[in-house]
Amino acid sequence: MKTTMDNVILKVSNLKTYFFTRRGIVKAVDGVEFELRRGECLCLVGESGCGKTVTALSILRLFDSPPGKIVEGQIRYDSLDLAECSSRQLRQIRGKDIAIVFQEAQSALNPVLTIGDQIIEQIKLHLPLDYSRARDRAITLLSEMGIPSAEGAMSYYPHQLSGGMKQRVLIAMSLSCNPQILIADEPTTAVDVTIKAQILDIFRELKTRRQMSTIFITHDLAVVAEIGDRAVVMYGGKDVETASVSEIISNPKHPYTSGLIECLPDISKTADRLTSIPGTTPNPLEMPQGCAFHPRCPKAMKICKQQEPPEIITSKEHKVSCHLYT
Amino acid sequence: MGKSWLRDYIIKRLIYTVIIALGILTITFILVRVGPSSPADKYLANLAARGQDPAQVTAAIEARYGLDKPILVQYADYVANLFRGNLGWSFSTSMPVIELIKTHWIYSFQLILLSSLFAAFLGMLIGIYSAVKQYTKTDYAFTFLSFIGISIPNFWLGIMLILVFSVKLGLFKTYYDTTLPLFSLDNLKALVLPVITLGTGMLAGYVRYTRSAMLDNLRKAFVTTARAKGLPERTVIGKHVFRNALLPLITIIMFDLGSIVFGGAYLTEIIFGIPGLGQISFNAIFANDYPVVVAVTLIGTFLVLLINLMTDITYTYLDPRIRYE
Amino acid sequence: MSERLRDKVRGISQPLYSNARLINYYWQRARRNKLAVFGLAFIIFLVLLAAIGPFFTLDPTAVNFEEKNIPPVGFTIEQSVYSIETDELSTKEIHGTRRHPLGTDSKGRDMLAMIVSGARVSLLVGLIATGIAIILGTIIGVLSAYRGGWVDNALMRFTDVMMTFPFFLLLVLIVFIFGPSLAFIVLAIGLTGWTGTARLIRSESLSLRTREFIIAAKALGASDNRVIFRHLIPNVTSLIIIIATLSIPGVILAETALSFIGLGDPTVSSWGIILEAGQHSLNTAWWVAVEPGTMLFLTVLAFNFLGDGLRDAFDPKSNI
Numbered sequence: 001m002k003t004t005m006d007n008v009i010l011k012v013s014n015l016k017t018y019f020f021t022r023r024g025i026v027k028a029v030d031g032v033e034f035e036l037r038r039g040e041c042l043c044l045v046g047e048s049g050c051g052k053t054v055t056a057l058s059i060l061r062l063f064d065s066p067p068g069k070i071v072e073g074q075i076r077y078d079s080l081d082l083a084e085c086s087s088r089q090l091r092q093i094r095g096k097d098i099a100i101v102f103q104e105a106q107s108a109l110n111p112v113l114t115i116g117d118q119i120i121e122q123i124k125l126h127l128p129l130d131y132s133r134a135r136d137r138a139i140t141l142l143s144e145m146g147i148p149s150a151e152g153a154m155s156y157y158p159h160q161l162s163g164g165m166k167q168r169v170l171i172a173m174s175l176s177c178n179p180q181i182l183i184a185d186e187p188t189t190a191v192d193v194t195i196k197a198q199i200l201d202i203f204r205e206l207k208t209r210r211q212m213s214t215i216f217i218t219h220d221l222a223v224v225a226e227i228g229d230r231a232v233v234m235y236g237g238k239d240v241e242t243a244s245v246s247e248i249i250s251n252p253k254h255p256y257t258s259g260l261i262e263c264l265p266d267i268s269k270t271a272d273r274l275t276s277i278p279g280t281t282p283n284p285l286e287m288p289q290g291c292a293f294h295p296r297c298p299k300a301m302k303i304c305k306q307q308e309p310p311e312i313i314t315s316k317e318h319k320v321s322c323h324l325y326t
Numbered sequence: 327m328g329k330s331w332l333r334d335y336i337i338k339r340l341i342y343t344v345i346i347a348l349g350i351l352t353i354t355f356i357l358v359r360v361g362p363s364s365p366a367d368k369y370l371a372n373l374a375a376r377g378q379d380p381a382q383v384t385a386a387i388e389a390r391y392g393l394d395k396p397i398l399v400q401y402a403d404y405v406a407n408l409f410r411g412n413l414g415w416s417f418s419t420s421m422p423v424i425e426l427i428k429t430h431w432i433y434s435f436q437l438i439l440l441s442s443l444f445a446a447f448l449g450m451l452i453g454i455y456s457a458v459k460q461y462t463k464t465d466y467a468f469t470f471l472s473f474i475g476i477s478i479p480n481f482w483l484g485i486m487l488i489l490v491f492s493v494k495l496g497l498f499k500t501y502y503d504t505t506l507p508l509f510s511l512d513n514l515k516a517l518v519l520p521v522i523t524l525g526t527g528m529l530a531g532y533v534r535y536t537r538s539a540m541l542d543n544l545r546k547a548f549v550t551t552a553r554a555k556g557l558p559e560r561t562v563i564g565k566h567v568f569r570n571a572l573l574p575l576i577t578i579i580m581f582d583l584g585s586i587v588f589g590g591a592y593l594t595e596i597i598f599g600i601p602g603l604g605q606i607s608f609n610a611i612f613a614n615d616y617p618v619v620v621a622v623t624l625i626g627t628f629l630v631l632l633i634n635l636m637t638d639i640t641y642t643y644l645d646p647r648i649r650y651e
Numbered sequence: 652m653s654e655r656l657r658d659k660v661r662g663i664s665q666p667l668y669s670n671a672r673l674i675n676y677y678w679q680r681a682r683r684n685k686l687a688v689f690g691l692a693f694i695i696f697l698v699l700l701a702a703i704g705p706f707f708t709l710d711p712t713a714v715n716f717e718e719k720n721i722p723p724v725g726f727t728i729e730q731s732v733y734s735i736e737t738d739e740l741s742t743k744e745i746h747g748t749r750r751h752p753l754g755t756d757s758k759g760r761d762m763l764a765m766i767v768s769g770a771r772v773s774l775l776v777g778l779i780a781t782g783i784a785i786i787l788g789t790i791i792g793v794l795s796a797y798r799g800g801w802v803d804n805a806l807m808r809f810t811d812v813m814m815t816f817p818f819f820l821l822l823v824l825i826v827f828i829f830g831p832s833l834a835f836i837v838l839a840i841g842l843t844g845w846t847g848t849a850r851l852i853r854s855e856s857l858s859l860r861t862r863e864f865i866i867a868a869k870a871l872g873a874s875d876n877r878v879i880f881r882h883l884i885p886n887v888t889s890l891i892i893i894i895a896t897l898s899i900p901g902v903i904l905a906e907t908a909l910s911f912i913g914l915g916d917p918t919v920s921s922w923g924i925i926l927e928a929g930q931h932s933l934n935t936a937w938w939v940a941v942e943p944g945t946m947l948f949l950t951v952l953a954f955n956f957l958g959d960g961l962r963d964a965f966d967p968k969s970n971i
Contacts, residue, residue: 062550095556107547112569122555157646349812361828477952479904482944485930493933589819611827623824626817
C-alpha cells in the first residue's frame with residue numbers, strides 16, 4: 001500500500017466538540033477522524049445537522065465559545081495542534097494558512113463596509129504590503145474570480161452585488177493570502193443552478209491551477225461526484241464512511257451512503273416518487289442508543305441498537321463504521 | 327445616482343418639517359388663546375394691587391397685543407412675529423423675551439451637552455462590554471443597574487446627591503456662579519452633581535440600547551467571517567460589530583434626546599439653581615409671566631424638531647444600504 | 652355560512668381574555684420572573700396602603716408646631732433652640748417616637764400620614780391618566796391602521812406634531828395655562844401621553860391586518876367595525892397591558908414633578924409637594940426629602956419590573 005503519511009497536510013483525530021447549553025449537552029461532533037492530503041479535494045457529506053459545519057468551524061475554533069468546547073481530539077496542522085494551541089497562534093493561521101468560505105454570502109459580508117475595505121483588511125493583516133499594493137492585489141483577485149470591472153467593484157457595498165458575485169468575493173477574500181487549505185461550507189447550497197455551475201468551475205480551477213487542498217462541505221452527492229477526490233460521509237456527529245469518491249459512488253458500504261445515492265434524482269429514469277431516506281435526522285439532545293442511524297436503517301440488526309459500530313477498514317483505503325462488516 | 331437622490335430626500339424632509347412646525351405653532355397658539363385666563367387677566371392680577379383701573383388697563387393691553395383683532399389675523403401676526411424673532415415681552419423681568427433667552431440658553435446648553443457626552447460615552451462602553459460578556463455576572467449586574475438607572479426619578483436623585491455630597495460631606499457647592507467664565511474650574515465642579523443627575527437616566531438608557539444593538543449583531547455570519555480572517559477580537563467587536571450596531575443606535579439616541587432630556591434638564595436646573603432656560607421658565611410661572619413659559623416650550627419643541635430632521639438625514643446618509651439602492 | 656366554518660374561525664381568532672388556558676400559560680411564565688413578582692407585590696401593597704391606610708393614620712393636614720421636625724423612629728437628631736430668656740442657642744436632642752414612625756415635617760405634620768395620602772394621589776392619577784392616554788392612543792392607532800389612506804396620514808402627522816413637544820414642557824405649559832387642579836392635571840397628562848401608544852398599536856394593528864384570521868373574518872362578511880372590535884382589539888390586548896404597565900410610572904413621575912415645581916394641586920398632599928419642602932430642609936430634616944422620594948422610586952421600580960416581566964412572558968421568542 002502506498003504510504004501517504006508525508007502527503008497529509010491536516011489530520012483530525014477523534015475530534016469531539018460539544019455545546020453545553022441550558023437544555024443539555026449537544027454532541028455536535030462526536031469522534032470524527034479524517035485526514036486531508038496535499039492537493040486533494042476532500043468532501044464532507046451529510047444531511048443538515050450531522051455536524052459537518054461544526055467540524056469545519058472546529059478546525060479554526062470559530063464556533064461560539066461559551067456554549068461550545070473541544071472536549072477531546074487533535075487537529076494536527078504543520079507542527080501545531082489547532083485544538084490546543086494559543087489564540088495568538090490560531091489567529092496567525094486563520095485567513096493565512098487555512099481559510100474558510102461560508103454559505104449564505106448574503107450575510108457573511110459586513111454590510112456597512114465596502115468589499116474593497118474587507119479584502120484589503122485581510123491582506124494587510126497577514127502580508128507585509130502597503131495599502132496601494134494590497135489594493136492592487138485585491139483587484140487582481142477579484143478579476144481572477146471573474147468579477148467584471150474589478151476596480152470599480154472595490155467600492156461597492158455587499159448589497160449592491162448579486163448572489164453569485166458575493167460568493168465570488170468571499171472566495172476571493174479567502175484566497176487573498178494564499179492559504180494552504182481552503183474550507184468551503186456549502187458554497188453552492190444557497191445559490192441557483194447557473195451560479196452553482198460557475199462556482200464549481202472555480203473550485204475545479206483552484207485544484208488544477210493552484211493545487212489547493214480543499215475541504216468541501218455539502219449535502220449534495222452530485223456535487224461530490226463532480227469535484228471530490230475523497231469523501232467522508234457524516235451522520236450524527238460521527239464519520240460513518242470514508243473512501244475515494246469513485247469507490248463511494250460505485251461501492252457504498254454504509255446503508256446511509258447507499259440511501260444518499262438512491263436519493264439522487266435520475267433524469268433518465270421515470271419514477272412516480274423521489275426516493276428519500278425514511279425518518280428525520282436525530283435530535284442532537286437525544287441521540288439514539290448504539291448506532292445513531294439504526295432507527296432509519298433498512299438493514300438494522302439487533303446489535304445496532306445496543307452497541308456503537310466499530311471502525312473497519314475494508315479494501316483500498318475504504319473505512320466504514322457499521323456492524324454489517326464485523 | 328446617489329447624490330441627487332439624497333438632495334431630493336432632504337427637500338422632502340424639509341417640507342415635512344415645515345408642516346410639523348406649523349402644526350406645533352398652531353397647537354401652541356390654540357392653547358394660549360383657549361386658556362381660561364386671557365393674557366391680560368394674569369397681568370391684571372399683578373397690577374390690581376398697584377391700584378390702577380382694571381378696565382382701562384385691559385383695553386390698553388388688548389390693543390397693544392392685538393387681542394381685539396379676528397383670530398386668524400392674530401395667528402398670522404403670531405407666526406410673523408416668531409419669524410422676526412419677536413417672542414413677546416416678559417412682564418416680570420421687563421425685557422423682551424428674546425433677550426432673556428439669549429442670556430440664559432448657554433447654561434442649559436452646557437448642562438445638556440456635558441450630560442449627553444457623559445452618558446453616551448460611558449453608556450456605549452458599558453453596553454458593548456455587557457453585550458460581549460453576555461450571561462456573565464457582570465452582564466447581569468450592569469443590566470440590573472441600568473434598570474435601576476432608568477427607574478430612578480431624576481429630581482429625587484439630584485436631591486439625594488445634594489444631601490450626601492453637599493450637606494453631609496461638603497464636597498460640592500450647590501450654586502452656580504454666572505460671573506465666572508463658563509468653563510472655569512469652579513463652575514465645572516458645581517456641574518458635577520447636575521451632570522450626574524441628568525446623565526444617569528440617559529446613561530442607563532444608552533447602556534440598554536447599545537447592549538441590545540450589539541447583541542443583535544454579535545451572532546451574525548459576517549462576525550464569524552471577520553474572525554476567520556484572523557482579526558484580533560477587539561477589532562472584530564470594535565470595528566465590525568460596533569459599526570453595524572452604531573447606525574440604529576444613533577437614531578434611537580437622538581430621538582431619545584428630544585423626548586426625555588429637556589424635561590429632565592428643566593428639573594435639574596431648578597434643583598441645582600443653574601440659570602438656564604428651565605430656571606427662567608420656572609421663575610416665570612410664579613410671576614405669571616406667560617410669554618416666557620410659552621417661549622421656552624416653543625424653543626424646546628423646535629430643537630427637538632431640528633434634531634429629528636438632522637438625525638434622519640444623517641442616518642440616511644450614513645447607511646450604505648439606503649444610500650446605494 | 653356553515654356552522655363548522657364559523658366555529659373554525661372562532662377557534663383561530665379567539666381573543667386573549669376569553670381563553671383561560673392561554674391566560675394560565677402566560678401567568679406561569681410571568682411568575683418565574685422574581686423581580687416581576689416583587690413588583691406586583693409592592694403594587695398590591697401600595698394599593699392597600701392607599702385604600703385603607705388613611706383610616707389608620709393620623710390626619711396629614713394637622714399642623715402642630717410643638718412637634719415639628721421629629722426624625723423617624725430610631726433616629727436622633729440635634730436641634731438648635733434659641734431661648735429668649737437666656738438669649739442663647741442651645742442644642743436639644745430630639746428622638747423619633749412611635750407616634751410618628753416616619754417623623755414629622757417642619758410644620759409638625761405626620762410624615763406617614765402624608766405619604767399614605769400621597770400614595771392615594773399618585774395611584775389615582777396614575778391609573779386614570781394612563782387610562783385616558785391608552786384609550787385615546789388605541790383608538791387613534793387602530794383607526795389609523797385600519798382605515799389607511801388619508802385618515803392614516805392625517806392622524807400620523809398629528810401624532811408627529813404632538814410627539815415633537817417634549818412631554819414635560821408641554822405639560823407644564825398646559826397646567827400653567829389652565830390652572831393646577833387635580834382634574835386638569837389628570838386630563839392634561841392623559842391628553843399628551845397617548846402618542847407612544849398610538850404608534851405602537853398602529854404598527855401592531857398593521858401587521859395583524861394581514862394575518863389570516865382577519866382576512867378570514869372579512870371573507871365571512873364581518874363589517875369593518877365588527878372586525879375592529881371583535882378581532883383586532885382583543886388581539887392587541889397583551890400589548891395594551893404591557894404599554895399600560897410601563898406607562899404608569901411615567902405618569903406618576905410627571906404628576907410628582909409638577910407638584911414639585913409648584914404646579915400641583917395645592918389641596919392634596921402629593922409626594923411632589925412633600926419632596927419640594929424637603930429640598931429646603933436637607934440640613935435640618937433630611938427625612939422629609941428621603942421618604943417620599945424612596946416611595947416614588949420603589950413605585951416606579953415596581954411597575955417597571957412588572958411591565959418588563961410581562962413583556963418577556965408575552966413574547967413567544969424569549970425563553971423563560
